[in-house]
Structures are given as structure tokens and as C-alpha cells.
Amino acid sequence: MKIDINTYMSHFLDSNLIEKYNGRKNEIFKKLDTASMNGWLTPDVSCVSDILRVRDKVLSHSKCLVVIGIGGSFLGSCALYSMFTPYFKKRDFQVIFAGTTLSSSYMSELLEYLETVDFSINVISKSGTTMETSLTYSAIKNVMEKKYSKEEILERIIITTDSVKGNLRSEVKEKGYESFIIPDNIGGRYSLLTPAHLLPLSFCIDINELITGYQEGLKLKDEAFSYAVVRRSMFDQEKVVENFVTYENNFYYYMEWLKQLFGETEGKEGKGLFPSSMIHTRDLHSLGQFVQEGNKILFETFFYIKNMPSCMVDGRNLHDINLVVEDSVIAAHVSGGVPCIVLELDNLTPKVIGEVSSFFFLAAAFSGFLFDVDPFNQPGVEVYKSEVRSRLGE
Ligand code: PA5
DSSP: OEEESSTTTGGGOOHHHHHHHHTTHHHHHHHHHHOTTOGGGSOOOTTHHHHHHHHHHHHHHOSEEEEEOOGGGTHHHHHHHHHHSOSSSOOSSEEEEESSOOOHHHHHHHHHHHTTSOEEEEEEOSSSOOHHHHHHHHHHHHHHHHHSOHHHHHHHEEEEEOSSOSHHHHHHHHHOOEEEEOOTTOOGGGOTTSHHHHHHHTTTSOHHHHHHHHHHHTTOHHHHHHHHHHHHHHHHTTOOEEEEEESOGGGHHHHHHHHHHHHHHHOOTTOOOEEEEEETTGGGGTTHHHHHHSOSOEEEEEEEESOOOOOEETTEEHHHHHHHHHHHHHHHHHHTTOOEEEEEESSOOHHHHHHHHHHHHHHHHHHHHHTTSOTTOOHHHHHHHHHHHHHTTO
16 A cells, blocks of 8 residues: 655645654654553454354354444444445355444344344454443344254354453353453454454455455554644644545445544544545535535545456446546545545555555554544543433433
8 A cells, every 4th residue: 555645735734733743753653662552563363263263163054143343343344344245246144233223123123134044143342331232132142042042052152352351251251152352452443453353354354364464554654654744734724624535335334444443543632633434426426515615624535446346338447437536536626725645555455454454553543642642542432321321220
């Protein structure tokens, strides 16, 4: 991957700001190296063989895996799963991501569907106490208990959680379910290379490729810092929204993953950029108007994928047209006063996305430090949770 923070950006930048933030590089590199929640810099992938063993076991008796989790225990695997599974082709094995809603119509339809298919569960929660996850797990376990014997259930439940704390770990100890650990020193949104995501992803990609790419991305510290410095300077110049733009529909959940990563990392103490996303060309026909001529609060980060599978339409390769549109949109937005960053990828593979993802981890952590907030906590998420607890009388 290559990140271009100059071509469509430099004339918008204030060199004094760039110099000021670049001057903090050594201090911030040290902060990251000594942070207690930096386990994602040295991921332990010794779990891979166990993950593949459990995947094969699930494939031997199930046609469907229900992955139950939310936030950092959901978005990474869902993002890559939707990127690397076919849009339309019928699949022999299905992964369903549940636990992200309290919608009763969704839940009753899901439960009804699960009565008709052989399935297993992977419940994922670091704390073991998240309401959406717990309620969904409970509801689906009821279906399992009606459908399968105790011995069969033992083969069909996999729990991914903290190594010692929480209800789910106690359940593993009591029942003897298969289990995986989310390490103490890795927070939810930085947990892509833990079993929380590697197990669900082992059903659709070669996770070793993802790991190789991720390790490559960790070498891009300088590039990630430069990107973080530009983002930080944009904030000072009242460009308070970073709009991530893709030309591929299967990036939808990857954009959601990015929004969580940056939103939870730097949105504290009244600071931080608001991360938004658009899928082109669809959104050019709606929010494109705002970007071109509306309030100048935005800068944009474009994903630019050079090679995609070819599809000829009227004698022209559709991807070539897509890239011409992307180049034209960047030129138009720059002329409309919107600074643009371009993240160029050769193609779309698990290795490339692994590299991009650890690059974004570095950039998010550096951005948090540049805002002088803790990049690894999310105290604001607790506020609504305690309000809910008190209203439910818990
Ligand atoms: O990034 C985070 O820490 C959060 O989004 C959590 O991942 C999310 O709230 C789910 O938490 P848990 O894994 O404890 O169920």
C-alpha cells in the first residue's frame, strides 16, 4: 500500500502546524512503546493451529456458524468476512453475525431460521457482560437446548473471552466448552489479530495471509505518523470531519470498522475528528452535493484499488471507468476546497487488508496521542450503559 498525503493536500496544509506536530514524534513513539494496551503491536498468533482445528470440527457437523458479539468483538471479522465472500454465489457454509441489535423482529426471525439449520455458536465478549451479546447468546442457546443433546452442544459452543474474568470464562470452566482468549493488553477495536476475529475469518480466508500483511503494516510507523500529523492539523484548520471514501460495495463494514477505530480512539474531552464514510458512486448522487459545495468541514481519505477482477461492458473494462470516476471526483472535490488523501492498494487480498489494518491501528493510536487523549479507553461508551442498567433495575 501507498499513502499519498501530498498531491491533493499540500496546498491546504499549514506548515507551522505540521512542523509543530512532527516535533512530537519521538515523544509519541515512546508513548506507544510503553503503553499498557499495546499488545496489538506484538500479536501472539500461536493460536492459529487451534483455530484451524476448531474450524474443521465446526465444518464437520454444522452448515452455519453464528458469531455473537458487538463493537470491537464484531466489526473486524464482519468487515473482512463481507469483503472476501462472494456477493451472490450460493455458499455451502454460512456465517451469521448476531448480537448487534435488540430488535425483536430480527431476533425472532433468526431463532426461527436456526431451527431449520445445523449450527454452532461462537460467542465473543472480552468483558462477558455486554447486554446485546448476553441476551442474544441466551436466546440462541435456548434453541440449541431444544434441538441438540448435551454432548452435541458441547461440540457446538465456542467461547472467546478474557483468560480469567467474567461469566463466559466461568461457563467455560463449568461446562468444558472450547474457548479462546482475548489478551488483557489488547482492547476490542485493536483486536483484529486475536481469536475474536481470526476464528470467524478462518471460515472465509487464509488467516496466515492476513497475519503476514498485518506484520508488514506494522513497519509503516513513519507513514502512519505523517498521516496522523496531517489529520491533527486538519482539525486545527476546522476540517473536523474525515470522510473515508470507497468505490467497492463490499467495503461497507470495513468503513464501519474504521469509524469505530477512530471514533472511540480520539473522540474524548471535546476533541477528535468525526469519522464518516461514503460509498461511491452511489453517494455521489446524494451527499456528493454537500461535499462539493456545502459547509467546508470535511477532508477525505480515498481508497484507490488499482487492480480488480475484469468485467467488460460495451467494450470497456468497468474497473477502468470506476478509476476514471475516482480520479475525476478527487479533482472536483479538491477544486471545491476539500483536501484529499489517497490510499493506493495494488489489489484486494487478505494480505493487503492486513497491512492496511495495522497501518490504521498505528495511525489511530498516534492520532489519540496527538490529541493528548488515551487512545485505548472508551469511557463515554459506559455512560449510556449505566443509564440502561439503572432503568432496567439491574
Ligand atoms: O472497542 C471496544 O472496547 C468496544 O467496542 C467493545 O469491543 C464492545 O463494547 C464489546 O465489548 P465486549 O467484548 O466486552 O463484549
